[in-house]
Amino acid sequence: MAFADALLALTGTATDSFDIVATVRRCFKYDFASGAVYIWDGQGILTTEDGQEWIGTIDADGVNHHNTPAVRDPRDGTSPRYEFSIPYLDAATYAAMKADQSVAAGRDIICYHALFNAKEGLLPQTPIRFAWKMTIRGVTFSEAVEENSGQFIASYNVTALARSLEYGRSRTPAGTFTDTAQNERARVLGVASDSGCSFMARNANRTFLIEGT
Amino acid sequence: MTFTPAIYDWRVNCAPIDQVFRAGALQTPGGVTLGGYLASNPEPGGRAELVMEFQNFATKEANLDASWTISRAMAGTVWRVRLYKNVQLVDAADLVGSDVNSGIPWNNGEPWANGENWAFAPAAAVTSSAAKGAISFTADFSVLGQVLNIGHVIGFYLDGYSFAHKVMDISYSAANIATVEVMPPLRRALTATDYMLFRPSMLAVVQDAASLMGNFRSGRSMTFGTARFLEALV
Numbered sequence: 536m537a538f539a540d541a542l543l544a545l546t547g548t549a550t551d552s553f554d555i556v557a558t559v560r561r562c563f564k565y566d567f568a569s570g571a572v573y574i575w576d577g578q579g580i581l582t583t584e585d586g587q588e589w590i591g592t593i594d595a596d597g598v599n600h601h602n603t604p605a606v607r608d609p610r611d612g613t614s615p616r617y618e619f620s621i622p623y624l625d626a627a628t629y630a631a632m633k634a635d636q637s638v639a640a641g642r643d644i645i646c647y648h649a650l651f652n653a654k655e656g657l658l659p660q661t662p663i664r665f666a667w668k669m670t671i672r673g674v675t676f677s678e679a680v681e682e683n684s685g686q687f688i689a690s691y692n693v694t695a696l697a698r699s700l701e702y703g704r705s706r707t708p709a710g711t712f713t714d715t716a717q718n719e720r721a722r723v724l725g726v727a728s729d730s731g732c733s734f735m736a737r738n739a740n741r742t743f744l745i746e747g748t
Numbered sequence: 749m750t751f752t753p754a755i756y757d758w759r760v761n762c763a764p765i766d767q768v769f770r771a772g773a774l775q776t777p778g779g780v781t782l783g784g785y786l787a788s789n790p791e792p793g794g795r796a797e798l799v800m801e802f803q804n805f806a807t808k809e810a811n812l813d814a815s816w817t818i819s820r821a822m823a824g825t826v827w828r829v830r831l832y833k834n835v836q837l838v839d840a841a842d843l844v845g846s847d848v849n850s851g852i853p854w855n856n857g858e859p860w861a862n863g864e865n866w867a868f869a870p871a872a873a874v875t876s877s878a879a880k881g882a883i884s885f886t887a888d889f890s891v892l893g894q895v896l897n898i899g900h901v902i903g904f905y906l907d908g909y910s911f912a913h914k915v916m917d918i919s920y921s922a923a924n925i926a927t928v929e930v931m932p933p934l935r936r937a938l939t940a941t942d943y944m945l946f947r948p949s950m951l952a953v954v955q956d957a958a959s960l961m962g963n964f965r966s967g968r969s970m971t972f973g974t975a976r977f978l979e980a981l982v
Contacts, residue, residue: 558789579793579933579981582881595795595955595978651792656933657881659792688824 538664558651562589568638581657614701620694629691639674669697758829761810764800767832769901771914771931772797795979802972814970821957826980830949838946842895843870871943878938887944889924903948906936910949952977
């Protein structure tokens with residue numbers, strides 16, 4: 536059953552959102568050049584219907600060590616800067632990621648939704664659904680030795696800075712639309728003439744009266 | 749990249765007097781009903797939890813083991829903890845028809861020189877394969893009969909790791925093939941060549957290692973605080 540159908544089945548005839556109990560968790564794919572990292576918001580190994588295994592990032596205290604910002608709807612044209620961090624890596628993984636940091640930029644972070652039905656354990660049969668995709672702009676690293684009630688913990692923290700695909704949409708286009716420029720473009724393209732911008736100059740700084748008002 | 753933790757056995761000398769095993773599960777708030785009941789959604793999966801309480805350690809060996817244990821535990825060691833006999837494990841008399849809870853002696857009825865008997869490791873054969881992450885499997889109880897019930901704790905030894913699971917639901921076929929539903933979910937795939945253990949061990953980390961430690965009273969005897977073990981997902 537497809538994700539939407541399964542969700543619809545769980546919705547049933549409920550008329551109030553509180554009557555709907557659907558357990559949905561987020562799964563993250565960090566598509567690094569050296570190999571993708573698959574993690575999910577939960578405990579233990581999750582095996583999705585396509586056979587992919589995802590590593591749970593919630594520890595025994597219920598703390599999710601994978602810090603994910605709330606992703607905003609990008610349709611207002613903004614592209615906020617998101618920081619995803621993965622603390623408590625082991626030293627070897629940390630070193631490997633640090634060695635590969637130059638190729639991290641431009642790689643993707645993809646979020647999926649997984650739907651858990653009752654009695655499925657960590658083996659949901661519903662295919663996961665794509666939620667959103669981001670592009671990694673850079674990676675930062677930090678390491679520290681912390682003392683916590685007598686225990687000394689050396690922690691290695693990797694943070695990925697990401698932007699949505701709306702990034703750069705507000706940049707000015709590489710060119711201006713004038714009649715001369717447009718005719719030059721037409722010539723380069725091998726077209727005799729292009730009158731698309733003939734009236735541009737005349738229309739600039741002009742007050743248009745609509746419906747005679 | 750695979751990270752392989754060092755695993756130590758919980759010292760036999762550091763035996764608890766009280767113990768309980770629980771299949772822990774988180775839950776997330778779901779909403780409030782019109783009547784005011786705060787409904788919650790169960791977390792998929794979850795992890796098992798084992799709580800032990802201790803009496804004074806009497807012997808010198810036990811106290812030395814305790815001394816070793818408090819330092820190991822502070823380093824976040826993963827422990828292989830054999831569940832001590834309590835009502836959560838299937839009674840030995842149900843399995844072999846005689847009381848062998850304290851282990852199996854030599855055939856002349858004598859224990860080893862240190863007073864311990866042979867370990868008792870009863871098992872039932874798994875009859876079909878089950879995937880990692882599943883919550884149910886089948887096992888053959890045609891010889892033992894219907895001895896396993898809800899609330900019992902069983903276990904597996906797979907890939908060199910030990911796992912303990914709570915029986916949440918069980919049904920027997922006419923031939924006493926049991927379909928067992930467990931929490932937490934299976935951590936490794938099962939095949940028909942595996943065995944389900946009635947005397948399980950689990951891999952766990954002491955949650956609050958600092959509170960485990962007591963002082964050596966009069967320089968001799970230590971009492972552990974409550975040990976709360978949480979399943980280590982290896």
